[in-house]
Amino acid sequence: xxxxxxxxxxxxxxxxxxxxxxxxxxxxxxxxxxxxxxxxxxxxxxxxxxxxxxxxxxxxxxxxxxxxxxxxxxxxxxxxxxxxxxxxxxxxxxxxxxxxxxxxxxxxxxxxxxxxxxxxxxxxxxxxxxxxxxxxxxxxxxxxxxxxxxxxxxxxx
Amino acid sequence: xxxxxxxxxxxxxxxxxxxxxxxxxxxxxxxxxxxxxxxxxxxxxxxxxxxxxxxxxxxxxxxxxxxxxxxxxxxxxxxxxxxxxxxxxxxxxxxxxxxxxxxxxxxxxxxxxxxxxxxxxxxxxxxxxxxxxxxxxxxxxxxxxxxxxxxxxxxxxxxxxxxxx
Numbered sequence: 001x002x003x004x005x006x007x008x009x010x011x012x013x014x015x016x017x018x019x020x021x022x023x024x025x026x027x028x029x030x031x032x033x034x035x036x037x038x039x040x041x042x043x044x045x046x047x048x049x050x051x052x053x054x055x056x057x058x059x060x061x062x063x064x065x066x067x068x069x070x071x072x073x074x075x076x077x078x079x080x081x082x083x084x085x086x087x088x089x090x091x092x093x094x095x096x097x098x099x100x101x102x103x104x105x106x107x108x109x110x111x112x113x114x115x116x117x118x119x120x121x122x123x124x125x126x127x128x129x130x131x132x133x134x135x136x137x138x139x140x141x142x143x144x145x146x147x148x149x150x151x152x153x154x155x156x157x
Numbered sequence: 158x159x160x161x162x163x164x165x166x167x168x169x170x171x172x173x174x175x176x177x178x179x180x181x182x183x184x185x186x187x188x189x190x191x192x193x194x195x196x197x198x199x200x201x202x203x204x205x206x207x208x209x210x211x212x213x214x215x216x217x218x219x220x221x222x223x224x225x226x227x228x229x230x231x232x233x234x235x236x237x238x239x240x241x242x243x244x245x246x247x248x249x250x251x252x253x254x255x256x257x258x259x260x261x262x263x264x265x266x267x268x269x270x271x272x273x274x275x276x277x278x279x280x281x282x283x284x285x286x287x288x289x290x291x292x293x294x295x296x297x298x299x300x301x302x303x304x305x306x307x308x309x310x311x312x313x314x315x316x317x318x319x320x321x322x
Contacts, residue, residue: 031179042294044273045176045225046282054274054294061287061294063274092223100274152276 008113011140016143017085018080019067020105024126025146026136029086031100032108034086048154055101057086063085065102065152071127083107100114111138113145166264169239170295171255173234174223177295178255179263181216184300186240188258194218194238197220202227207240207252209312217238219307225283227310232256241300252303263288264303270297281309 003016013029034057041053041064054061064084068076071081085104088097117136121144123128131151167182189207195215196205203217218238220228235254243250264271270288277284283306286297298306 013303041225044277044284044287044294045223045295046279047277048279051276054277056289056294059269059289061271061274061289063276065276100276122308154276154278 001102002065011112012114012115014111014145016111016138017102017104017108018106019066019071019103020094021076022078023068023071024141025067025131026111026113026138027146027148029110031087031089031148032085033088035107036086036101039084039101044133055084057099057101060099062086062101063152064099064101066150067102070151078103081105087148087152092149092153098152100148113138118130162241163264166262168259168261169261170257170259170290170296171239171253171256172257173235176225176239177290177293178288179297180239180300180303182260184242184303186242188237190252191238191254191306192223192234194252196225196231198229200315200318201311202229203311204229204254205250207238214249214251217311218254219310220254221307225306227307227314241304244301245303251277251307253303259289266290281296281306 010060014026015029015032016024016026018024023025031032041055043052044054046074050066051063052065055064083104084104085108087100091098113136119137119142121132121135122142125144128144133147134145135142155157166184168179169182169185171178192211194207204216204220206215207218208215209260220231222228230247234256236256237258238252238254240250268288268290270286272286273284283298283302284296288295
């Protein structure tokens with residue numbers, strides 16, 4: 001019985017996020033608030049290339065992050081299926097809970113992460129390093145577990 | 158019941174190229190009609206001059222696009238321009254053209270102003286706040302930030318013009 005419980009403790013629920021163009025990452029199960037299949041987006045002038053849009057969600061104006069453009073360091077035109085994920089994270093400066101949105105290529109996939117699958121972040125995924133908490137193997141592929149606080153906090157703040 | 162009008166609640170709303178831009182009313186000197194503008198090509202990216210404001214010299218008037226970049230050709234539907242107060246004494250007011258202009262009190266309209274998300278801040282971004290107005294998201298710039306943004310654009314424009322000539 002105790003062994004069974006210990007075994008269960010090693011499993012953590014998470015969401016696998018697919019940003020498109022082969023870019024995938026995972027977050028804790030409580031870090032995704034909603035998924036919007038349709039959303040009205042508004043362009044904000046002179047915003048950074050990876051976050052040029054906002055949407056209105058429950059009366060709040062939220063930034064919409066384009067993770068592909070962030071990682072590739074240039075504006076990438078999205079193609080194909082696009083859904084919007086609403087993330088919840090703790091603000092770095094105030095510690096307050098905050099919401100932000102991001103483009104996803106597909107619906108997030110729920111999965112269990114086993115501690116025994118933990119691995120080092122491979123060199124070829126080094127671009128994730130500033131936002132990565134840890135990494136694990138999923139179906140033969142290394143998946144970084146990312147920190148939304150880092151992702152949604154600009155470097156110079 | 159008497160309600161006092163708070164200056165901070167008063168805004169001038171400009172619409173151009175589909176962009177809704179709110180500027181604090183206290184940062185705006187006047188609203189003018191395009192008929193009073195003297196059109197001429199300039200080396201600084203302005204589309205013309207306006208001199209009827211009593212400051213002695215003509216003020217440059219600029220056209221901005223929806224992404225707040227300079228347009229050197231005047232779009233057909235620009236009907237008005239506003240004059241922004243200068244940043245410092247001795248400087249001239251700066252004009253910006255628009256399709257529509259309206260003044261409104263954000264408190265009376267029950268509009269909720271939110272800060273621009275920090276992730277969207279850049280050195281080039283004069284937008285500091287956002288609000289939902291008529292089921293659209295509108296941007297708020299202070300007059301000083303907008304003038305500084307235009308000064309930066311004119312410097313780039315002048316530099317680019319000189320490089321080409």
